[in-house]
Amino acid sequence: MANSYYDPADLRKFGKITEWSEELGTKFFDYYGKVFEEGALSAREKSLIALAVAHVVKCPYCIDAYTKDGLQKGITKEEMMEAVHAGAAIESGATLVHGVQMMNKYNKLSM
Amino acid sequence: MEKSILPKKKPMQKSLKARDNELAVTNKQLQILDGGLFADGELPYFKDKIGEIGHFPLRPKKLEILQINVGYMCNQVCEHCHVDAGPDRKEIMTRETMQLCLEVIKNTGAHTLDLTGGAPEMNPDFRWFVEEAAKAGIKDFIVRSNLTIIRANKKYYDLPDFFKKHNVHVISSMPHYTRGKTDKQRGDGVFDKSIKALQELNERGYGMPGSSLRLDLVYNPSGAYLPGDQMAMEKDFKKALDEDFGIQFHNLFAITNLPIARFLDYLIASENYEDYMYALVEAYNPAAVANVMCTNTISISWDGWLYDCDFNQMLDLKVASKVKHIKDYNEDLLNDRNIIISQHCYGCTAGAGSSCQGTVA
Numbered sequence: 001m002a003n004s005y006y007d008p009a010d011l012r013k014f015g016k017i018t019e020w021s022e023e024l025g026t027k028f029f030d031y032y033g034k035v036f037e038e039g040a041l042s043a044r045e046k047s048l049i050a051l052a053v054a055h056v057v058k059c060p061y062c063i064d065a066y067t068k069d070g071l072q073k074g075i076t077k078e079e080m081m082e083a084v085h086a087g088a089a090i091e092s093g094a095t096l097v098h099g100v101q102m103m104n105k106y107n108k109l110s111m
Numbered sequence: 112m113e114k115s116i117l118p119k120k121k122p123m124q125k126s127l128k129a130r131d132n133e134l135a136v137t138n139k140q141l142q143i144l145d146g147g148l149f150a151d152g153e154l155p156y157f158k159d160k161i162g163e164i165g166h167f168p169l170r171p172k173k174l175e176i177l178q179i180n181v182g183y184m185c186n187q188v189c190e191h192c193h194v195d196a197g198p199d200r201k202e203i204m205t206r207e208t209m210q211l212c213l214e215v216i217k218n219t220g221a222h223t224l225d226l227t228g229g230a231p232e233m234n235p236d237f238r239w240f241v242e243e244a245a246k247a248g249i250k251d252f253i254v255r256s257n258l259t260i261i262r263a264n265k266k267y268y269d270l271p272d273f274f275k276k277h278n279v280h281v282i283s284s285m286p287h288y289t290r291g292k293t294d295k296q297r298g299d300g301v302f303d304k305s306i307k308a309l310q311e312l313n314e315r316g317y318g319m320p321g322s323s324l325r326l327d328l329v330y331n332p333s334g335a336y337l338p339g340d341q342m343a344m345e346k347d348f349k350k351a352l353d354e355d356f357g358i359q360f361h362n363l364f365a366i367t368n369l370p371i372a373r374f375l376d377y378l379i380a381s382e383n384y385e386d387y388m389y390a391l392v393e394a395y396n397p398a399a400v401a402n403v404m405c406t407n408t409i410s411i412s413w414d415g416w417l418y419d420c421d422f423n424q425m426l427d428l429k430v431a432s433k434v435k436h437i438k439d440y441n442e443d444l445l446n447d448r449n450i451i452i453s454q455h456c457y458g459c460t461a462g463a464g465s466s467c468q469g470t471v472a
Binding site for chain 1: 287288289291292330332334336337338339340343344347348389393
């Protein structure tokens with residue numbers, strides 16, 4: 001067994017999840033592939049969204065994968081960093097907006 | 112040791128050959144390509160992979176392209192260069208060998224003549240050769256120009272006019288539409304010089320919509336990753352170059368970097384070699400196999416030897432034919448040969464496929 005929870009080489013083996021549940025695995029990869037095709041959004045735009053989400057969900061595999069995908073699509077490092085900030089802003093906003101809940105509760109409990 | 116994630120400014124390097132790098136020996140490169148992951152059985156050999164779809168041995172189709180490498184000397188030392196070209200390379204095609212090439216050009220069934228290098232323009236007999244070759248009336252006459260050569264020295268300033276006079280189809284490398292990425296791969300100042308050269312070509316009518324003066328760009332990744340979708344990249348390049356500099360061009364060819372010479376050196380030194388080979392094999396596209404460029408191209412080296420492609424030339428894998436040199440050229444005999452392959456060939460079958468003319472599938 002690996003002595004670390006995350007091994008970069010495991011990303012290559014992602015496809016193997018179908019071996020233990022072919023139907024669900026295949027459905028997932030079909031869906032995944034379809035999502036990232038050119039559509040109303042370009043594949044380039046979707047790659048940047050994926051990169052931002054990868055950071056928010058803190059998935060090291062996804063960060064590796066979508067940094068590389070961005071490079072392949074000619075996305076610049078400035079664009080990538082802005083996408084990461086967009087994700088980070090939403091994430092920190094999601095924390096801070098709960099500050100209103102705190103304020104509400106504080107006010108309710110206070111005389 | 113921790114590697115800094117900040118970009119380093121790199122001094123202009125020398126060729127592997129000038130540095131006595133062990134990869135300057137082609138056998139060493141072939142050993143690497145045949146060993147490691149492939150010898151361990153982790154990844155399948157290319158011959159087995161194409162064997163699965165009945166393409167082994169790989170055989171030529173009708174010859175369409177004669178690609179002539181007129182020398183390895185270049186004004187640039189690009190990090191990814193599969194030729195290991197640079198100012199220190201002295202291998203230059205002589206006029207005598209060019210004469211032999213002209214005989215072939217006059218009689219070939221190929222419709223395309225493709226001059227490459229190095230910077231082909233640095234060959235002292237380049238202009239004479241173009242003038243003579245143009246007389247043969249070949250349908251598509253390509254010169255692969257790195258653009259900066261046009262601005263490198265006064266003696267090259269008139270190249271756009273020279274190209275126009277001989278109706279040469281110009282294909283130029285342009286790694287990115289931003290300065291940073293271009294200069295990182297090709298050297299400081301390359302971006303600005305390339306932009307200026309493209310503007311000059313545009314002024315002569317090159318690359319303009321509807322113009323018969325063809326100007327295509329070649330994009331290849333500046334690192335250990337594969338090129339993205341050629342059409343999408345072309346759209347991005349066209350938009351950015353037009354908006355920022357008013358530059359027009361016809362087509363963008365997305366070319367995969369093959370793991371040989373300086374790119375192989377880079378992959379190994381940056382510890383990306385294994386991942387890159389996995390990526391190439393994973394992206395293997397059986398549909399690209401039938402159209403790989405070695406099936407319709409003959410590559411001729413500066414000293415007249417014949418190869419299945421420019422990559423095999425750099426690995427010194429001469430054609431498996433009785434005819435191995437331009438002095439003995441015989442198209443029918445040559446076309447009856449098995450193409451020599453190794454693991455670098457995965458570079459031409461990845462994704463939409465890759466060739467000197469862009470994607471193939």
